[in-house]
Amino acid sequence: MLNRMYAIIIKEIQILLRDKAGLAVLYLMPLILVFLMVFLQERSFNVLKEVEIPIVFADDDQGLIGKTLQQTLQENKLFQCTLIPDSVNRPVDYIAQKVASGSFKAGVYVPAQLTAQTKEILLSSSAVPARTVHLQLYFDPAVKQSFQQLVQSAIRETIAHAETRLVFMNMREQLSTFGPQVATLVALPDSAALSESMIPVEKSFVSKDKSEIVPNAVQHNIPSWSLFAMFFIVIPLAGSQIQERDEGTFKRLQALPVSYTELLLGKMAVYVLVCWTQFLAMLSIGVYIMPLLNMPALETGSHADALVLMVTVTALAAVGYGLMVGSIARTQQQASSFGSISVIIAAAIGGIWVPVFIMPEIMQTISLLSPLNWALNGFQEILLRGGAIRDVLPFIVALTLFFLFTLTLTLLKFRLRNH
Amino acid sequence: MAAVVKVEGLTKYYKGLNLPAVDNLSFEIEKGAIFGLLGPNGAGKTTTLSILSGLSSFQHGIVTVNGFSLPTAQKAFKKTIGVVPQEIALYPNLTLQENLFFFGRLYGLQAAELKTTIQTYLELLGLAAHRHRAIKTFSGGMQRRANLIAGILHRPELIFLDEPTVGIDVQSKAVILEYLKQLNAKGTTLIYTSHHLAEAERFCSHILILDHGKRIAAGTPQELITRTGQAGTLEELFLHLTGRSLRD
Numbered sequence: 248m249l250n251r252m253y254a255i256i257i258k259e260i261q262i263l264l265r266d267k268a269g270l271a272v273l274y275l276m277p278l279i280l281v282f283l284m285v286f287l288q289e290r291s292f293n294v295l296k297e298v299e300i301p302i303v304f305a306d307d308d309q310g311l312i313g314k315t316l317q318q319t320l321q322e323n324k325l326f327q328c329t330l331i332p333d334s335v336n337r338p339v340d341y342i343a344q345k346v347a348s349g350s351f352k353a354g355v356y357v358p359a360q361l362t363a364q365t366k367e368i369l370l371s372s373s374a375v376p377a378r379t380v381h382l383q384l385y386f387d388p389a390v391k392q393s394f395q396q397l398v399q400s401a402i403r404e405t406i407a408h409a410e411t412r413l414v415f416m417n418m419r420e421q422l423s424t425f426g427p428q429v430a431t432l433v434a435l436p437d438s439a440a441l442s443e444s445m446i447p448v449e450k451s452f453v454s455k456d457k458s459e460i461v462p463n464a465v466q467h468n469i470p471s472w473s474l475f476a477m478f479f480i481v482i483p484l485a486g487s488q489i490q491e492r493d494e495g496t497f498k499r500l501q502a503l504p505v506s507y508t509e510l511l512l513g514k515m516a517v518y519v520l521v522c523w524t525q526f527l528a529m530l531s532i533g534v535y536i537m538p539l540l541n542m543p544a545l546e547t548g549s550h551a552d553a554l555v556l557m558v559t560v561t562a563l564a565a566v567g568y569g570l571m572v573g574s575i576a577r578t579q580q581q582a583s584s585f586g587s588i589s590v591i592i593a594a595a596i597g598g599i600w601v602p603v604f605i606m607p608e609i610m611q612t613i614s615l616l617s618p619l620n621w622a623l624n625g626f627q628e629i630l631l632r633g634g635a636i637r638d639v640l641p642f643i644v645a646l647t648l649f650f651l652f653t654l655t656l657t658l659l660k661f662r663l664r665n666h
Numbered sequence: 667m668a669a670v671v672k673v674e675g676l677t678k679y680y681k682g683l684n685l686p687a688v689d690n691l692s693f694e695i696e697k698g699a700i701f702g703l704l705g706p707n708g709a710g711k712t713t714t715l716s717i718l719s720g721l722s723s724f725q726h727g728i729v730t731v732n733g734f735s736l737p738t739a740q741k742a743f744k745k746t747i748g749v750v751p752q753e754i755a756l757y758p759n760l761t762l763q764e765n766l767f768f769f770g771r772l773y774g775l776q777a778a779e780l781k782t783t784i785q786t787y788l789e790l791l792g793l794a795a796h797r798h799r800a801i802k803t804f805s806g807g808m809q810r811r812a813n814l815i816a817g818i819l820h821r822p823e824l825i826f827l828d829e830p831t832v833g834i835d836v837q838s839k840a841v842i843l844e845y846l847k848q849l850n851a852k853g854t855t856l857i858y859t860s861h862h863l864a865e866a867e868r869f870c871s872h873i874l875i876l877d878h879g880k881r882i883a884a885g886t887p888q889e890l891i892t893r894t895g896q897a898g899t900l901e902e903l904f905l906h907l908t909g910r911s912l913r914d
Contacts, residue, residue, distance in 0.1 A: 254771030258757070258764070265759040265800075495753025499816065501721055502749035503772045504741035 251505050255513025262487060263517065269483035273521060274528060277476030281468055281529060285542060288464040299327040300394060303351040305338035306330075310362025311416075312382075312409045316355065319405040325397065339383065346385045353398050354385035366413050382406070463543045469533035470626035471599045474619055476529070477522040477565045478593065481586035484518050484569030489579050507661050511654075515566050522562030548629045553636045557629060560646040561622040567653030568618070574660040593617045621645045670824055670855050671695035671718060676727035678713055678879075687713040688724070689879035695872070697823075700846075700856045702870035704863065704900075706908050710879035711859040712752065712828055718857065719749045719826045732824055745773065748822035752829045754809045755816070758802035762793060762812050765801060766819060773820035780819070787815040790845055807838025814842055818849070825849070827858040831865065843869055867900040877908045 263269065304320055306313035320328040329351070335341045342354035358380040368378065384402070386395050422429045491497040500510060533545025548554065569586070576582035594600060596610065597619030603611055614620045625642035628634035636643075671694060678688040688710045695701045703711045716722035718731055720738060729736040734743040756765045763784065770780040788794040791811040796804065801812060810830065818825060827846070831839040843865070850856055860866050866873065867887045875882040875890075883890055887900055 250774065250776075251772055254768050258760070258768045261760055261764055262757060494758065495751050495755035496757060498721060498751050498753070499749060499755035499769070500772070502719055502744060502747070502751075503769065504744040504774065505772045506739070506741075 248509065251509055252513055255510060256516055259514055259517035263483065263521070266483060272479060272482055273476065273525060276479070277472050277525065277529065278532065280475070281472040281532065284468045284472060285464045285537065288468060289542065300325060300353060300398065301327045301329065301351045302398070303329050303331060303342050303345050303354045305342055306357045307338060307359040308357040308361040311412060312362045312365060312406060313357040315409045316357055316402065316405050319401065320355065323401060325401065342385055346387050349387060352387045352390045352394065355402065356383040358383065365410065369410065369413050370417055465533050465537050465543050465545050466630060469529050469545050470630055471623060473526045473529040474561060474622050474626065475594050475599050476525045477561055478568065478590045478619060480518050480521055480565055481569040481572050481590055482583050484514065484566065485573030485576060485582035485586050486579055488570070488573030489576060489582055511570060511657065514570070518566045518569065519559070519562045522565055523558060526558050546630065548633055550629055550633070550635045553629050553634060553639055556636060556643060557625045557639055560643050560650070563650040564618050564622070564646040567650040570657045571653040574657045593619045598623050618646060618649050668697050669694040670697045670732055672730040674728045676717065676724060676729055678717060678722065678724040686879050691879070691881055693874055693881065693884060695855065695857060697855055698850065698853055700850050700858065700869060700871045702866045702873040703857065703859045703876065704866055704873055704904065705876035709876040711876060714876070715826050715828050715857065715859055719747055720744065745820065746823050748817045748820065748825040750814050750817035750825065750827045750830050752832065754813050756801045756812060759800055761798050761800055763797040765812070766816060769816045770819045775820060783819055787819070791815060791841060807834040810834045810838055811842060824855045824857070827856060829860055830858065831860065831862065863901040863904055864899070875904065882908065
């Protein structure tokens with residue numbers, strides 16, 4: 248049997264190595280995808296460079312609020328603040344026109360008397376005077392809601408600081424009536440002091456093995472696109488089965504003293520090996536190449552045994568799926584179109600492209616049906632949360648059952664075809 | 667002579683078809699024969715050959731080949747037969763040598779023995795100089811010769827040949843038939859289908875003519891021609907027995 252298995256494995260490797268297009272699908276496509284996605288999502292994960300939202304700013308107030316806002320927007324690395332030129336006569340129109348043209352994502356106009364009126368409102372002890380001037384914000388309609396909220400919250404925070412300072416200033420003025428020494432008892436907080444909360448907040452990412460793995464584009468995309476690539480073996484694997492049937496080699500194989508199970512085992516061995524080489528290639532890129540491109544290096548977690556097991560069962564699930572598609576499809580075209588589309592759908596609902604937690608509730612439920620989701624959860628458990636084998640056991644069991652299910656269908660289809 | 671193939675009341679239906687592909691067929695093939703299965707398109711030749719070589723199941727009848735009762739998936743049975751399909755059942759992207767090593771190893775041949783066997787066959791069938799070329803680059807005749815070698819690497823006692831000379835040049839056809847005659851002279855039984863009736867008349871020791879899955883006539887080519895008394899050649903006899911209406 249070993250001699251036969253050796254022959255089958257060598258033959259599969261030889262065929263695979265001669266199929267340049269198949270190799271490109273297996274290795275080149277995922278590499279391109281992973282580079283593309285890591286660079287595209289780098290800003291979303293906000294790890295290296297701060298996102299710089301271009302903002303145009305005009306201050307007709309020239310009071311505390313206007314000046315504080317200008318200082319905040321200029322110092323905040325989230326924004327790239329541009330002041331309107333002095334020659335502009337109608338700042339509101341200028342800002343609106345610049346934002347509408349897409350030159351800036353947002354515009355802030357601080358009208359004259361804003362500080363004075365705010366002060367008046369804060370000082371009023373009886374009836375609150377009606378507000379007649381408003382801070383005006385302008386947004387490019389193409390800007391995401393999350394960016395709008397980012398700008399709004401930054402401005403609200405600044406205004407709150409300014410209001411606090413105004414309150415303190417008011418207190419000092421009131422106290423100064425008792426003498427200049429009394430006024431100095433109340434220290435006027437500066438913006439920096441107000442930015443620091445009274446209660447300090449400490450941020451940390453928690454993992455099961457106490458390691459400090461920071462979620463980033465590399466950490467998310469390498470496992471995601473490795474999985475996608477592994478499941479994409481459906482195309483060459485199913486194709487090779489159909490080719491054997493079309494060319495008559497399968498008929499000859501059936502006449503040989505070799506069982507169908509041996510033939511499947513030979514194919515499985517080679518394609519599991521292919522999945523492993525795909526994963527190792529992606530892993531190497533994450534660990535060694537990404538840092539060279541100023542990206543964070545992939546952290547592989549502290550449970551290599553869990554990772555090995557996870558990669559192997561994922562590879563088996565992918566191979567099982569490829570064998571099943573190859574046994575059910577009648578033509579190469581059917582296999583490649585159904586195979587690729589089904590993997591893309593499984594990847595989409597499985598959270599490869601978009602994280603499952605931001606999907607609508609119904610899609611989150613549907614995502615549980617995707618083997619790519621089980622595999623992704625398993626990888627994230629190991630790579631992001633430092634999970635061990637016991638933590639990924641549910642995913643390992645699910646993927647193994649999926650593999651056994653697809654293998655059973657493949658064998659059943661073979662029996663039906665031959666009766 | 668002992669019968670290597672015994673068929674009694676063989677009937678095979680394909681799924682979804684009402685008419686049988688093979689209908690209550692009975693015959694025997696003696697060891698050392700060159701047995702021709704002839705008939706028009708759809709007569710049941712390839713189906714019969716598939717059943718005898720263990721590739722197809724059947725609904726009724728008793729079939730014994732080389733002492734094995736069919737259907738069987740026994741590897742011991744498969745080692746006693748060689749199958750040369752009508753299709754060029756080789757991997758087109760692999761070289762001739764890679765193909766032959768692969769199929770040879772599956773027959774259980776060890777590397778040293780396989781190397782010698784392949785060398786012998788390549789020289790006998792004029793392919794020694796092309797062993798490192800991919801099958802897809804071969805001419806039709808070369809592919810047919812390679813297809814034959816892949817089916818007989820393990821020197822089987824019984825060889826099934828489904829139209830082994832279809833669509834090839836005269837020279838390749840002559841080489842293939844000559845080599846098959848040599849194998850037969852050493853005691854190998856050949857079961858062969860063809861549409862080339864003149865070729866079958868010269869090549870076969872026994873012939874079974876089928877039509878619509880049924881046995882129409884059987885015997886040596888000469889017996890069949892003289893028995894009817896209405897034909898001078900096998901082709902004339904064939905047309906007499908199966909008619910001139912076109913078949914799909």
